[in-house]
Amino acid sequence: MLARAKVYLVGAGPGDPDLLTVKALRLLQLADVIFYDRLVSAEILALANPRATLIDSGKELGQQQETQERIYAGLLAEAHSGRVILRLKSGDPMIFGRGGEELAFLASHGIAAEVVPGVSSALAAPGLAGVPLTYRGVAASFAVVAGHRQSVAELDWSVYGAIDTLVILMGVEFRDVIAGSLVRAGRPGDQPVLFISNASTGNEVQVESTLGAVARGVTRVAAPAVMVIGEVVRLRRESGVAAMVGAAV
C-alpha cells in the first residue's frame, strides 16, 4: 500500500537552538530525511535524529531556480516513502523562504504538508538587540521588506516612507540604494539604522548608523543581517540590552 505522503515545512528560527519551537525540536528528532536551507545553523542540525539523511538544499546566487527544481524532485521522490520528511528553513518558513511556493507545489502533487512556524529573524534580531518594533508614542506600525536586487529594482520605495519601523531582510548588498531611496521618500537622513548580523549566534554583530551614512556607503556590514530603520532604534540604549550583549544567560 502506498504510504500517505506528507512533508513538514518547519521553521528553524534565527540560529540559536534555544529559539526552536518545541514542535520543531520534536520533529527534528523524529525525522528520517531533512532538506535544510543554507542559514540553518550547524547546532540545530546537530539536534537531528542521528539516523536522518541530511540534504543540503542551500541556494547559491545565480542557481536558485536549479536548486529549487532539485528540492522539488527530492521532495517528490521521498514524500511517498512513509518516512518523516522535513523541509527545514531558517526563521519562519512562510517569510521570504519560498514556503508558499513549496506548499503549492506539494498540493499540486497531492502531497499533504504541515507548516510549523518558526521565530523569524525579522522579529528575533531586533528583539534580541533590545529594539521594540512598536512602542507607544514612537512607532505604531512596522513592515518587513525584501532588500535583494529584484526588490530594489521593482519596489516603489516611496510607499515605505510613511511606515514607522522598517525591517529589511536580504538588504546588505544594496543597503546604500535602499537608504537613499528612503531618504528621497521623505525619511530623515539622521534616522537611526541598526544592522544585526548573525543574530542569536556566537557571531552576532550589531552596527548602528543613520540612513544618510548608509546611503553614502560608509557603513560596513556583514551578511546575513537584518536592517532595522526607525526611531525605535534609539530605544536600544534605554533597554539595557545593548550593554548586555555577549553576557551569558
Ligand SMILES: C[S@@+](CC[C@H](N)C(=O)[O-])C[C@H]1O[C@@H](n2cnc3c(N)ncnc32)[C@H](O)[C@@H]1O
Ligand atoms: C531568504 S531570507 C529567509 C528569512 C527567514 N525565513 C526568516 O524568517 O528569518 C534570508 C535573510 O534573513 C535574514 N536572516 C536570517 N537569519 C538571520 C540571522 N540569524 N541574523 C541576521 N539576519 C538573518 C537575513 O536578512 C537574510 O538575508
